[in-house]
Amino acid sequence: MQPASQPTVWTRRQMLMWGITGLGTTAAAIAAGSLFRRPSLVKIPPVVESSSAADSSMFDPMMVLRDFDYGTLKQENGRTVREFEVVANSTPLQLNSAISFVSWNLNGRVPGPTLRATEGDRVRVIFHNEDGHSHSMHFHGMHPAEMDGVQPIRHGKTMVYEFDAAPYGVHPYHCHIAPVTRHISKGLYGMFIIDPPGGRPPADEMVMVMGGYDLNNAQQNELYAFNGLPNYYRDHPIAIYQNQLVRLYLLNMIEFDPAITFHIHANMFQVYRTGRSLIPSEETDVITMGTAERHILEFSYRYPGQYMFHPHQDAIAEHGCMGLFDVLPS
Numbered sequence: 386m387q388p389a390s391q392p393t394v395w396t397r398r399q400m401l402m403w404g405i406t407g408l409g410t411t412a413a414a415i416a417a418g419s420l421f422r423r424p425s426l427v428k429i430p431p432v433v434e435s436s437s438a439a440d441s442s443m444f445d446p447m448m449v450l451r452d453f454d455y456g457t458l459k460q461e462n463g464r465t466v467r468e469f470e471v472v473a474n475s476t477p478l479q480l481n482s483a484i485s486f487v488s489w490n491l492n493g494r495v496p497g498p499t500l501r502a503t504e505g506d507r508v509r510v511i512f513h514n515e516d517g518h519s520h521s522m523h524f525h526g527m528h529p530a531e532m533d534g535v536q537p538i539r540h541g542k543t544m545v546y547e548f549d550a551a552p553y554g555v556h557p558y559h560c561h562i563a564p565v566t567r568h569i570s571k572g573l574y575g576m577f578i579i580d581p582p583g584g585r586p587p588a589d590e591m592v593m594v595m596g597g598y599d600l601n602n603a604q605q606n607e608l609y610a611f612n613g614l615p616n617y618y619r620d621h622p623i624a625i626y627q628n629q630l631v632r633l634y635l636l637n638m639i640e641f642d643p644a645i646t647f648h649i650h651a652n653m654f655q656v657y658r659t660g661r662s663l664i665p666s667e668e669t670d671v672i673t674m675g676t677a678e679r680h681i682l683e684f685s686y687r688y689p690g691q692y693m694f695h696p697h698q699d700a701i702a703e704h705g706c707m708g709l710f711d712v713l714p715s
């Protein structure tokens with residue numbers, strides 16, 4: 386284990402202003418760090434990349450955590466167009482030391498890329514299916530019927546989904562080919578964030594998508610994970626700074642279990658249901674989410690130390706949905 390980067394400060398709006406978009410978080414952080422020497426509002430602790438993930442072809446959930454894909458920015462007829470490329474394929478995931486699972490995934494990762502736009506942008510998603518099975522991308526949010534992503538895109542084919550980003554909030558996307566339970570639990574899902582036109586206040590922003598793995602195709606999950614790999618954040622705690630606002634974009638994509646709870650230790654969070662408000666509706670420390678429900682949760686930790694987060698259905702936590710925040714002194 387070694388630090389992959391130094392602490393870096395930047396704001397999302399600065400990145401947008403300078404067009405540092407479509408880069409991975411680390412690359413964007415380095416680019417932003419070299420551009421902005423003046424004090425900024427958000428500090429991100431050094432990201433520690435696990436040597437096991439770095440050595441294999443697998444994605445690293447620590448990189449997934451703060452990685453936002455803003456697409457390629459284009460101006461067409463006076464409008465901002467964000468163009469994204471998404472490729473479906475099959476790859477094995479090493480879920481733990483004993484279990485290798487053939488995932489169906491988008492851009493080589495589970496969850497797929499966190500696509501991000503601002504309300505009113507034109508969004509163009511170029512979807513290539515390189516997998517042997519037919520798949521699709523069905524977005525939540527508002528769009529015309531022909532962009533609803535329920536038609537199968539066969540092996541080797543490309544579909545361009547194009548629509549206006551609306552409404553602002555946190556939306557899932559997922560494959561909608563039957564049996565949908567199987568296509569989702571194999572890994573074909575991700576998050577689509579639409580920012581409100583004025584943005585949100587600066588914060589350490591991160592994404593967690595909860596997923597389940599039905600290892601023997603028996604319509605129930607044997608393993609669960611935040612961002613693809615069971616127990617990853619238990620074994621690699623997420624460093625955050627004391628007294629700094631964390632904005633967690635949280636999505637439940639667990640099939641077969643009707644509802645999942647999410648709980649953080651030793652703290653409370655503000656809830657922005659479906660990300661559809663700029664004002665929190667509730668403060669609590671455990672929230673219940675059906676499949677495809679998603680929220681923005683905001684919190685900051687008053688005291689340094691390590692704190693668990695997990696569903697409060699402890700059997701699910703004990704089967705992979707367990708993580709830690711490592712709160713560093715500010």
Ligand SMILES: [Cu+2]
Pocket residue numbers: 519520521560561562568573
């Ligand atoms: Cu599919």
